[in-house]
Amino acid sequence: MKKIIVGMGTCGLSAGAQPVYDKLKELSEKHPEICKLDITGCIGMCFREPLVEIQDETGRTIYGDVSAESVEEIFNEHILNGKKIEDERIIYGVNLDKTTYGSEVQFLNLQDRIVLRNCGIINPESIEDYENIGGYQALKKALGEMTSDSIIQTMKDSGLRGRGGAGFPTGLKWSFAAANEGDIKYVVCNADEGDPGAFMDRSVLEGDPHAVLEGMIICGKAIGASFGYIYCRAEYPLAIARLDKAIIAAKEKGYLGENILNSGFTFNLKIKQGAGAFVCGEETALFASIEGERGMPRIRPPFPAEKGLWQKPTNNNNVETFANVPWIIFNGAKAYSSIGTEKSPGTKVFALAGKVAKGGLAEVPMGTTIEQLVFNIGGGIKNNGEFKAVQMGGPSGGCIPASLKHTPVDFESIPTTGAIMGSGGMVVMDQGTCMVGIARFFLDFTQSESCGKCTFCRIGTLRMLEILDRITKGEGVPADITKLEKLSIQIKEASLCGLGQTAPNPVQTTIRYYLNEYKAHIEDKKCPAGECEALVDFIIIPEKCVGCTLCARACPVDAIVGKVKGIHIINQEKCVKCGKCITSCNFNAVVKR
Numbered sequence: 001m002k003k004i005i006v007g008m009g010t011c012g013l014s015a016g017a018q019p020v021y022d023k024l025k026e027l028s029e030k031h032p033e034i035c036k037l038d039i040t041g042c043i044g045m046c047f048r049e050p051l052v053e054i055q056d057e058t059g060r061t062i063y064g065d066v067s068a069e070s071v072e073e074i075f076n077e078h079i080l081n082g083k084k085i086e087d088e089r090i091i092y093g094v095n096l097d098k099t100t101y102g103s104e105v106q107f108l109n110l111q112d113r114i115v116l117r118n119c120g121i122i123n124p125e126s127i128e129d130y131e132n133i134g135g136y137q138a139l140k141k142a143l144g145e146m147t148s149d150s151i152i153q154t155m156k157d158s159g160l161r162g163r164g165g166a167g168f169p170t171g172l173k174w175s176f177a178a179a180n181e182g183d184i185k186y187v188v189c190n191a192d193e194g195d196p197g198a199f200m201d202r203s204v205l206e207g208d209p210h211a212v213l214e215g216m217i218i219c220g221k222a223i224g225a226s227f228g229y230i231y232c233r234a235e236y237p238l239a240i241a242r243l244d245k246a247i248i249a250a251k252e253k254g255y256l257g258e259n260i261l262n263s264g265f266t267f268n269l270k271i272k273q274g275a276g277a278f279v280c281g282e283e284t285a286l287f288a289s290i291e292g293e294r295g296m297p298r299i300r301p302p303f304p305a306e307k308g309l310w311q312k313p314t315n316n317n318n319v320e321t322f323a324n325v326p327w328i329i330f331n332g333a334k335a336y337s338s339i340g341t342e343k344s345p346g347t348k349v350f351a352l353a354g355k356v357a358k359g360g361l362a363e364v365p366m367g368t369t370i371e372q373l374v375f376n377i378g379g380g381i382k383n384n385g386e387f388k389a390v391q392m393g394g395p396s397g398g399c400i401p402a403s404l405k406h407t408p409v410d411f412e413s414i415p416t417t418g419a420i421m422g423s424g425g426m427v428v429m430d431q432g433t434c435m436v437g438i439a440r441f442f443l444d445f446t447q448s449e450s451c452g453k454c455t456f457c458r459i460g461t462l463r464m465l466e467i468l469d470r471i472t473k474g475e476g477v478p479a480d481i482t483k484l485e486k487l488s489i490q491i492k493e494a495s496l497c498g499l500g501q502t503a504p505n506p507v508q509t510t511i512r513y514y515l516n517e518y519k520a521h522i523e524d525k526k527c528p529a530g531e532c533e534a535l536v537d538f539i540i541i542p543e544k545c546v547g548c549t550l551c552a553r554a555c556p557v558d559a560i561v562g563k564v565k566g567i568h569i570i571n572q573e574k575c576v577k578c579g580k581c582i583t584s585c586n587f588n589a590v591v592k593r
Contacts, residue, residue, distance in 0.1 A: 002035040002079055004028060007051035007120065009042030009206045010199075010238055011360075015049035019068035024052070027075045035079050041207020043120020045107055046360035048091050051120075054078050064091035064104065107358060110377050112339060114347050115323045116363045119207030124242050127249040130210040136255055138326035142218045143263040146329075151222040152178060155325070157333035159345035164190060164281075164318035165393065165422045166498075167344070167411040173315060176305035177223040180313040185225035187216050187267075188309060188316040190286060191232035191239070194278040195394030196445065197353040198425030201319035203361055204349075205232065205239035208323065209246035213269065215322030217255065218329060220267040223315050227268050231286050234273040243271055278395075278449035282497045283308075283316045285451065296451045297497035318423065320349055340366030344410035349424050352378045355385060356428040364409075371405040374428055385430035389513075393422030395442040395449075396502030398509035399435060418509040420502060434531035435514040436521055440468040442506040446499060457500030460491040464507060473534040476522040481511060530592040533577045537593055540581075542567045544589035554584035 006012070006021045021039070028037045045051065048064030052071060055061075061084055063074055070089075077083050084090065091104040100109060113119075122129040130136070142151055156171030177185065189212060193201040205212065216228050232240055247269055250256040258266050277295045280286045284298040287309045308314025324346065328336045337345045344366040350373060352359050357379035364373060370390055374380065381387050387402045392409075398419030400407065407413050414421050429438065447461040464487050467480050488504035495501045511518060520526050527535040540551070540560075547565035552558075559575040562568030570581065570590075581590045 003038060003055040004035055004075075004079070005038045005040050005053040005055070005123075007042060007049060007053075008039040009203060011042050011046040011203075012049045012051060013238070016067060017050040020050045020052065020066050020071050023068045023071050024075065027072065027079075031079070038123050039125070040122060041119050041124045042203045042361065043108075043207075044111075044116060044203075044361035044363075045091065045104060045358070047358045048104060051091075056082075058084075059096050060092075060094045061090060062092040062102070063089045065089060104358075107360075107362075107377055107379075110372075111363050112347050112365050113363045114327050114336075114339075115204060115211075115320050115349050116207075116361065117327065118211065119203060119361075122208065124207050124209055125245050127210060127246070127253060130208075134330065135210050135326075136214055136253075138329040139214050139217055139255060140261060142221055142329055143261055143265055148178060148222050148224065151218060151329070154329060154333045155222070158328045158336040159333075159343075160321065160324055160328060160336065161344065161346075161411060162317055163320035163324070163348065163423065165420060167421060170317065170321055173305070173317070174219060174222050176303070177225075177313050177315040180306050182313040184227065184312055185223055186309045186312055186314040187220045187223070187225045187228035188283075188286070188290075188314055189216055189228065189230040189322055190281065190283065190316055190318045191230055191236070192274045192281045192286060193233065193236075193319075193423065194276075194281050194449075195423060195425040196442075197391075197427040198351050198394060198423055200349045200351050200361060200424045202236050202239050204319050204323050205236065206242055209239075209243050210250065211323045211326055212243075212319055213246055213250055213256070215325030216269065217260070217267050218325050219315060219317070219322065221265055223313070225313075225315070226266050228270070229290055229309070230269065230271045231274055231280070231290060232271060233276055235276060240271060240273065247271070277451075278445070279451045279497070279499050282499060285497065286316070287314070294451075296453050297499075299496065320424070341408070341410050341412075343412055348409065348421075350409075350426045351424060352426055352428065354391075354426075354428040355382050355430040355433070356380075357382050366410045367408045369406050369408055370400065373409065373426065374405070378428065381428065381430050385432070387428070388431050388433055389429045389435065389438075391419075391427040391429065391438065391442070391506070392425070393420035393502070393505065394425050395445040396420070396499060396505055397422050397425075398505040399429075399438060399513065400509070401513040403513075418505065418512055420505065432529055432531065434472075434527050434529040435510045435517050436468065436527075437472055437529075437531050439506045439510040440465065440472055443468060443503065446503040450499065450503075454495045454497075454500050456491045456494035457496075457503065460487050460494075461500075461503050463487060464491075464504065468507070471518065471521045472527075472532045474521065474525040474532075476518075478522060480522065481515070481518055485511065536577070537572055538570050538575055538577060538579075538581055539591055539593050540568050540570055541589050541591060544587050546587055546589075548586070550584045550586065551581040551590055554580040556580065 092102040280295040285295040289295040552560040
């Protein structure tokens with residue numbers, strides 16, 4: 001019996017996995033005696049979606065870039081005739097002797113997958129699939145063989161640090177919540193993943209929801225909590241749907257609810273959908289949102305371990321942190337601490353986005369360098385471009401230049417660059433990226449997402465955004481750089497929560513590493529990257545123009561003049577810089593300068 005598995009995560013569905021699945025369902029129903037159809041989540045190779053995996057007597061074979069039209073050929077050849085299609089469509093395969101092959105074999109083989117261990121492997125909507133690969137064995141061990149203190153000690157010994165960005169030691173955090181008395185305690189999972197370009201938590205929830213549930217239940221046992229909340233943004237409908245199914249299945253199997261596995265321990269879970277406020281990624285604002293209040297940060301102390309959700313002792317970790325927990329409990333602290341670096345043990349999941357050739361998810365040991373992630377796993381820059389920078393830590397992170405590509409990715413090394421680890425978003429940029437424009441983009445995001453509680457965050461970020469607007473329009477003055485630096489310091493020092501305290505990071509790092517680009521915008525009124533529309537002109541290169549008139553016909557304001565088969569010219573006074581002339585030209589004759 002052959003097994004056919006279709007990648008049905010958000011990335012796969014966006015690329016057309018549903019028609020592929022529907023076609024395979026039609027074909028497989030005609031041959032129920034030889035094949036079975038199933039689904040899985042994202043395996044990380046988003047750049048080759050839709051993916052179809054076939055498991056047969058030879059092992060596993062994953063086909064990429066599958067369409068509803070091409071899947072019939074794969075079905076006929078591989079399923080019916082038993083012959084693999086030997087071309088670039090085979091992106092990853094594993095023989096029975098564990099040898100691997102395929103055009104994208106390096107992408108997965110260079111990873112060390114703990115958090116993503118089941119993503120793209122199991123059916124996320126089947127608790128039996130999770131159990132068959134060892135799911136809930138860690139919970140059985142924690143409830144049957146370990147005390148609350150030994151669970152916490154195991155987490156401390158593992159060295160796991162919170163993967164939400166701050167990197168606080170997880171075991172120590174749990175011990176604080178355990179030490180505080182309360183008639184009720186809470187476990188909260190922060191799944192409010194709001195960073196542009198980040199999709200790690202979403203993919204874990206879609207591909208392996210039971211791992212997160214199991215981690216939360218173990219945490220509940222460790223700190224003495226009987227109730228948990230998963231705070232997940234409403235923009236993740238598939239993740240929420242699969243979490244709902246997982247919670248129902250876990251209750252039916254006795255892993256959730258009253259007297260779990262006859263241990264006397266009771267734990268229940270509920271999903272709370274967030275409304276898309278970025279500030280609710282801050283834990284106290286998140287608590288306020290769960291309580292039905294406006295999501296605004298609270299002054300600390302008291303800290304959540306003492307007075308968190310509804311003023312009760314609360315432990316809050318993010319999705320990736322909880323997904324690590326079952327693996328650590330089952331395999332032991334030493335196995336985990338032996339991976340990564342001494343001060344940053346374990347692995348980290350990164351979302352590779354932007355100008356990287358192979359966008360997707362990658363999980364690597366802490367200490368892996370930026371260069372290894374971008375080039376060895378991510379395949380370098382799209383269209384053979386030149387690597388310029390990487391934005392780490394989301395909109396509150398910083399831009400790390402190519403000159404620092406050998407920097408190890410861990411909680412100690414990244415802050416020295418001016419950026420932060422963050423939750424794991426990694427936006428790659430090439431030479432066509434304007435660093436002033438990037439700083440403006442991220443500051444615009446954080447400014448609009450400020451809750452407004454702190455004056456410096458509410459007004460200071462607005463003043464910085466106004467300055468960046470002027471600079472990108474060619475209206476900046478030399479004093480603007482000094483103003484940006486001064487405001488950055490004031491906002492960091494006077495803001496209550498992490499949003500305001502890190503909002504200036506993109507501006508500070510771009511000034512630190514790309515001061516020449518700021519000066520070019522201000523002094524020369526030019527954008528070196530050619531991205532700021534107010535500072536570039538659209539030019540037709542005479543030697544390349546064949547007079548086809550396509551650009552003139554595409555221009556919405558009739559700014560292009562010229563005769564058929566003659567050289568065309570763009571009237572700069574009439575040009576609105578919409579870019580249609582570039583996209584319509586088949587001869588690369590139109591450029592921005």
